[in-house]
Amino acid sequence: MHDMSTHAVPHGAPTSFIRKHVFSIDHKVIGKQYYALALLAALIGMVLSWIMRLHLGYGSLAIPGLHLLSKNGAPGDVMTPEYYLQLMTMHGTIMVFFVLTTAPFAAFGNFFLPIQTGAEDMPFPHFNMMSFWVTFTAFLVLVASFFTGTGPTLGGWTQYAPLSAIGDVGGPGEGLGVVLWAASIAIFCIGQLLGSLNFITTTLDMRCKGMSLMRLPLTAWAWFITSIMGLTAFAVLMPACLLLILDHVAGTSFFRPSNAVINDQVLPGSGGSTLLWQHLFWFFGHPEVYIAIVPGLGIVSHVLITNMRRPMLSHRVLIYSMGALALLSYMVYGHHMFVSGMNPVSSLAFSFPTLVITIPSTIVVLIWLGSLYGSRLRINSASLFALGFISMFISGGVSGFFLAQPSIDIMLHATYFVVGHFHLVMGVAAMFGIFAGTYFWFPKMTGRMMNETLGKVHFWMSFVGAYCIFMPFHYLGIAGNVRRYQAFTDDYLIPLIPVHKFITIAALFTGFAQLIFVYNLIHSRFWGKVAPNDNPWEGTSLEWSTATPPPHNNFGDKMPVVYHDPYQYSVEGASTDYVMQTSTEQLKNTDEEK
Amino acid sequence: MAKIFAVTIILIAIASAIPIVMHMWPMPQDISTHGYLIDEQYTDTMWEAGLSFLASQFLLAFFIWKFSSPKPGDKIKSFPGGAKGLVIAAFLLVGTECLALGVFGVKAWASVYFTAPSANAMPIQVQAGQFAFYFRYPGPDGTFGPLHPDKISEANANFFGLDTTNDPDSKDDIVTAEMAIPVNREIHLLMHSKDVGHSFYVPELRVQQDFVPGLDVTLHFTATKIGKYEIVCTQLCGLGHYNMKAYLEVMSQEDYDAWIKQQAALQ
Ligand code: HEM
Ligand SMILES: [Cu+2]
Ligand SMILES: [Cu+2]
Numbered sequence: 001m002h003d004m005s006t007h008a009v010p011h012g013a014p015t016s017f018i019r020k021h022v023f024s025i026d027h028k029v030i031g032k033q034y035y036a037l038a039l040l041a042a043l044i045g046m047v048l049s050w051i052m053r054l055h056l057g058y059g060s061l062a063i064p065g066l067h068l069l070s071k072n073g074a075p076g077d078v079m080t081p082e083y084y085l086q087l088m089t090m091h092g093t094i095m096v097f098f099v100l101t102t103a104p105f106a107a108f109g110n111f112f113l114p115i116q117t118g119a120e121d122m123p124f125p126h127f128n129m130m131s132f133w134v135t136f137t138a139f140l141v142l143v144a145s146f147f148t149g150t151g152p153t154l155g156g157w158t159q160y161a162p163l164s165a166i167g168d169v170g171g172p173g174e175g176l177g178v179v180l181w182a183a184s185i186a187i188f189c190i191g192q193l194l195g196s197l198n199f200i201t202t203t204l205d206m207r208c209k210g211m212s213l214m215r216l217p218l219t220a221w222a223w224f225i226t227s228i229m230g231l232t233a234f235a236v237l238m239p240a241c242l243l244l245i246l247d248h249v250a251g252t253s254f255f256r257p258s259n260a261v262i263n264d265q266v267l268p269g270s271g272g273s274t275l276l277w278q279h280l281f282w283f284f285g286h287p288e289v290y291i292a293i294v295p296g297l298g299i300v301s302h303v304l305i306t307n308m309r310r311p312m313l314s315h316r317v318l319i320y321s322m323g324a325l326a327l328l329s330y331m332v333y334g335h336h337m338f339v340s341g342m343n344p345v346s347s348l349a350f351s352f353p354t355l356v357i358t359i360p361s362t363i364v365v366l367i368w369l370g371s372l373y374g375s376r377l378r379i380n381s382a383s384l385f386a387l388g389f390i391s392m393f394i395s396g397g398v399s400g401f402f403l404a405q406p407s408i409d410i411m412l413h414a415t416y417f418v419v420g421h422f423h424l425v426m427g428v429a430a431m432f433g434i435f436a437g438t439y440f441w442f443p444k445m446t447g448r449m450m451n452e453t454l455g456k457v458h459f460w461m462s463f464v465g466a467y468c469i470f471m472p473f474h475y476l477g478i479a480g481n482v483r484r485y486q487a488f489t490d491d492y493l494i495p496l497i498p499v500h501k502f503i504t505i506a507a508l509f510t511g512f513a514q515l516i517f518v519y520n521l522i523h524s525r526f527w528g529k530v531a532p533n534d535n536p537w538e539g540t541s542l543e544w545s546t547a548t549p550p551p552h553n554n555f556g557d558k559m560p561v562v563y564h565d566p567y568q569y570s571v572e573g574a575s576t577d578y579v580m581q582t583s584t585e586q587l588k589n590t591d592e593e594k
Numbered sequence: 595m596a597k598i599f600a601v602t603i604i605l606i607a608i609a610s611a612i613p614i615v616m617h618m619w620p621m622p623q624d625i626s627t628h629g630y631l632i633d634e635q636y637t638d639t640m641w642e643a644g645l646s647f648l649a650s651q652f653l654l655a656f657f658i659w660k661f662s663s664p665k666p667g668d669k670i671k672s673f674p675g676g677a678k679g680l681v682i683a684a685f686l687l688v689g690t691e692c693l694a695l696g697v698f699g700v701k702a703w704a705s706v707y708f709t710a711p712s713a714n715a716m717p718i719q720v721q722a723g724q725f726a727f728y729f730r731y732p733g734p735d736g737t738f739g740p741l742h743p744d745k746i747s748e749a750n751a752n753f754f755g756l757d758t759t760n761d762p763d764s765k766d767d768i769v770t771a772e773m774a775i776p777v778n779r780e781i782h783l784l785m786h787s788k789d790v791g792h793s794f795y796v797p798e799l800r801v802q803q804d805f806v807p808g809l810d811v812t813l814h815f816t817a818t819k820i821g822k823y824e825i826v827c828t829q830l831c832g833l834g835h836y837n838m839k840a841y842l843e844v845m846s847q848e849d850y851d852a853w854i855k856q857q858a859a860l861q
Contacts, residue, residue, distance in 0.1 A: 317677050359689060374672060401639050405696070410706065
């Protein structure tokens with residue numbers, strides 16, 4: 001057990017506005033800043049998806065005001081083919097990096113990891129502050145590419161070389177746009193590396209008296225595992241982006257092949273390889289999708305346990321499964337490259353771990369289902385989104401069976417089947433995790449409650465809407481509908497256009513529901529009902545034993561001491577149906593973790 | 595609320611399955627000799643994944659329905675078999691499923707990638723470039739002349755960069771914008787990219803293969819059904835990506851012979 005006083009970095013509460021709200025070193029403020037950034041990014045990403053969907057469903061439809069965003073990209077408010085790809089690239093990049101990595105991991109993790117471990121703050125608070133501002137800078141750099149003459153890059157969030165490496169001859173945005181993209185991502189990586197370092201050391205070194213590793217809540221475990229992935233994955237993406245920038249500004253040839261010809265001109269460059277980029281990118285990219293989803297697994301477990309009034313069937317099995325997911329995620333990345341031209345034997349080698357990784361995922365789902373059995377389930381916005389997450393995670397997971405097999409991937413690779421798969425399992429599921437966490441923790445973060453009725457309306461519209469958008473994507477993919485197309489002009493794709501129209505309407509409907517959420521969030525923040533007490537959901541972990549919102553050093557003058565497992569609900573013989581970790585009540589007949 | 599939720603989950607699960615069961619938007623027909631292996635693999639997977647999908651969604655819905663309105667005195671019950679049982683079940687069910695799919699899947703994959711083209715397979719070269727495919731047939735001598743990237747000229751319609759004055763092998767090469775092949779004859783496709791990454795996808799032929807700039811990639815297949823199909827690009831290659839396509843005509847041997855003669859005359 002660690003004694004706080006030897007590790008704590010004492011810092012008094014700041015007094016000036018700037019130190020309190022802008023350049024704050026308080027992990028809670030930083031967590032909220034990350035949340036705000038994710039919210040802004042999600043709104044931008046969503047509006048981009050609306051514009052894309054309108055274009056896909058209704059072709060040359062003019063979208064009033066679009067020319068204000070780009071005169072070249074949307075002359076007369078009608079989108080050009082290249083502008084579709086540019087917006088698509090920004091949509092994907094913003095969603096993956098600035099929403100799915102920041103909200104469940106950096107935002108909630110920053111706010112709650114130190115509290116759940118019983119720490120006063122993170123061990124390197126200045127690094128932590130830097131991590132947010134570096135990430136924010138990365139966001140500005142990315143958004144800046146909207147306002148360059150040729151606009152953002154059109155190469156997709158995967159930014160495959162050599163298209164990304166040859167400069168403006170490749171197409172609009174392939175020069176400056178790519179450089180800004182790669183710079184933004186490289187900066188982003190620095191921010192996440194700093195953050196991960198803090199998360200790991202907080203978990204290992206800052207736990208309060210009595211808080212053994214196995215007594216950490218599942219959320220803390222999820223963030224801990226995610227930060228280890230972050231440390232290793234972003235450390236690979238950053239150099240890859242730097243090499244890509246060098247190809248643009250220093251005349252190097254990491255990703256430029258020999259003898260590429262565009263406009264009858266042989267381009268400079270020799271020996272560079274697209275496969276090198278793909279290996280580097282996916283070595284990061286696959287762990288990245290787990291970075292996006294593992295915090296969600298933790299949040300959903302945490303929210304469900306509180307609302308089921310019982311611990312999961314096994315705490316340890318869930319932790320080991322998340323660990324196994326993290327470990328395996330490095331061995332499967334080649335499943336993105338089955339038909340890339342790499343050695344076909346490698347495809348089989350990458351296919352087996354991909355099939356194997358479905359085992360820990362299945363275990364997680366079965367443990368959730370088995371724990372629901374015989375529980376005393378409470379239905380509220382938070383638990384609805386947590387249960388919705390399970391449904392989405394299942395739906396998105398089963399399509400993985402298809403894509404994991406190279407022979408079937410021959411048919412489904414680069415089709416809408418893939419788009420349906422990753423949106424359900426990573427996009428929607430992770431968003432549902434964020435929503436569950438928001439409805440659940442909002443009182444602790446702000447001292448006020450969110451409106452439950454609006455929360456439920458938000459849930460119903462999102463749940464039905466998301467299925468209406470993303471299930472049909474699978475059918476399109478099976479019929480051979482290629483992705484990253486701005487229009488469907490091939491003979492065999494034309495009959496599919498009505499499906500695209502349906503999806504567009506569903507997307508607008510679902511998007512509207514998100515506006516209800518934003519309204520609820522902002523309204524409740526300022527005018528919501530004041531939280532009735534420090535523990536409105538009758539939870540057990542440390543965040544519920546401190547004040548609401550928590551004081552600057554998290555626990556006031558008295559550091560917590562932990563006596564119990566994180567989830568002692570419905571323990572026989574206890575005075576209430578929940579026993580908090582800090583409770584000194586003696587429990588009979590339990591085999592608690594040490 | 596919980597009961598409506600449970601019913602909604604079940605309705606969504608059933609509604610999701612209907613288009614699959616009814617074949618509303620089916621896979622394009624298969625016109626290849628190896629495609630049936632892929633299709634069998636796909637159908638097996640659909641059964642296994644589809645049943646897992648329905649079973650777990652139903653279970654989720656059922657538990658939400660059953661356990662969301664506990665009476666005051668209700669005790670927490672534990673799932674029979676507990677965590678251990680579920681872990682074992684996951685290993686057994688998913689483990690065998692994975693093993694089965696993985697092992698059988700090798701056969702389909704091997705049929706495309708681990709067999710060499712037969713000796714009398716017909717070689718055709720395909721070049722992908724922003725935003726068109728071009729095809730080259732070796733002509734009567736059966737040999738492709740060498741490529742000279744610096745000689746590529748769209749204006750002179752020298753798409754491959756051939757030097758017909760100095761390279762004798764190139765003199766009879768036939769370059770086309772459309773791909774025609776005889777039915778039931780194995781094709782050995784030699785793929786290279788002129789500029790960036792592209793891909794060669796013919797859903798009916800059950801092939802998809804990326805072009806790798808700087809690397810020669812090959813593919814072989816046999817088409818079994820006369821008809822006109824589309825070759826589309828599936829690797830994001832720039833602003834015209836959506837429009838990058840060519841037609842594949844599978845012809846009888848006689849039609850093919852006439853076609854190639856006609857193309858040779860046009861060179
Ligand atoms: C309002 C809900 C959303 C809609 C309607 C939507 C729609 C789309 C569409 C139409 C595409 C382009 C597909 C293509 O042309 O290949 C796309 C791509 C993408 N979306 Fe979404 N999306 C939504 C939410 C999200 C979320 C929450 C994420 C977070 C993971 C996300 C991540 C991506 C990614 C990574 C791509 C790939 C971009 C690329 O191909 O480079 N989307 N989305
Ligand atoms: Cu992956
Ligand atoms: Cu292409």
